[in-house]
Amino acid sequence: MxxxxxxxxxxxxxxxxxxxxxxxxxxxxxxxxxxxxxxxxxxxxLVRGEKESDAEWQKxxxxxxxxxxxxxxxxxxxxxxxxxxxxxxxxxxxxxxxxxxxxxxxxxxxxxxxxxxxxGSSKFYATQLIKQLVTERYHGGGVKDHILRMSDMASKLKPMDLGISDDFLVHLVMTSLPKNFDNFVVNYKISLEKWNLEELISNCVQEKERIKETNGASNNLVKDNKEKSHWSPPLKAKQPQHLPQ
Known part of the structure; x- marks a missing residue:
């Protein structure tokens, strides 16, 4: 055992x-x-019969x-x-x-x-997992942790004979990303390339960093424009007026 x-x-x-x-x-x-x-x-x-002989009983x-x-x-x-x-x-x-x-x-x-x-409880739990997996959304923080959390939910469905394919998991992850990932998602959909989980994590992390850098540059540009809008040229010194002779 x-x-x-x-x-x-x-x-x-x-x-x-x-x-x-x-x-x-x-x-x-x-x-x-x-x-x-x-x-x-x-x-x-065994029950001995009333008329059973010793020989018969012993046999x-x-x-x-x-x-x-x-x-x-x-x-x-x-x-x-x-x-x-x-x-x-x-x-x-x-x-x-x-x-x-x-x-x-x-x-x-x-x-x-x-x-x-x-x-019955296994079926109920599976229903809850599927519902959570389909409605899961990324709201910030570590995008890698977000993907691994969804992957963990998907792995819990496999023992119940409800496992989902890697392609479908990638699709669900893409659906869970916010609007600032829209271009990233569209580019993947029109591409013939298919990613596994490791590639998905790597590319999402890179995209998050790119968005962060882009937003940082945009914020600096807005800040510079605001500072310029509040700038005014120095006042010229007034020329002394000449009194009439």
């Missing part, structure tokens, strides 16, 4: 990823059979002995696998979630309970 360490912690929104990795760990650990195999049923006790006991032995072996095997799997499942669940899950004696029933609780 060393494969358990590779299972992500169940946090609710990542149920599909968690269950997929859990199933893989059980398969590799060769204990997945306990999820579909019910607990062995103990053979019923039935001998015939029943292998069944009891087989049950004992299978029951120990099943109980150990069920116990270990149940402990492994609980060990991969976030403590705050663990307390909300009802207790069951079998790992199969325990997993069914988890499924009923978190399948």
């Amino acid at each position: 060393g494969y358990i360490k590779d299972i992500p912690t169940l946090k609710g929104y990542n149920y599909e990823e968690w269950k997929r990795e859990l199933d893989l760990a059980f398969i590799l650990g060769e204990v997945d059979w306990v999820l579909t195999t019910p607990c062995p049923i103990e053979p019923a006790d 039935r006991e001998r015939n029943n002995a292998p069944l009891i032995m087989s049950y004992d072996i299978e029951h120990v095997k099943w109980s150990l696998a069920n116990k270990n799997c149940l402990a492994a499942v609980k060990d991969t669940i976030e403590p705050t979630i663990l307390g909300s899950i009802p207790e069951y004696d079998t790992v199969s029933k325990y997993l069914e309970s988890i499924k009923s609780q978190f399948t």
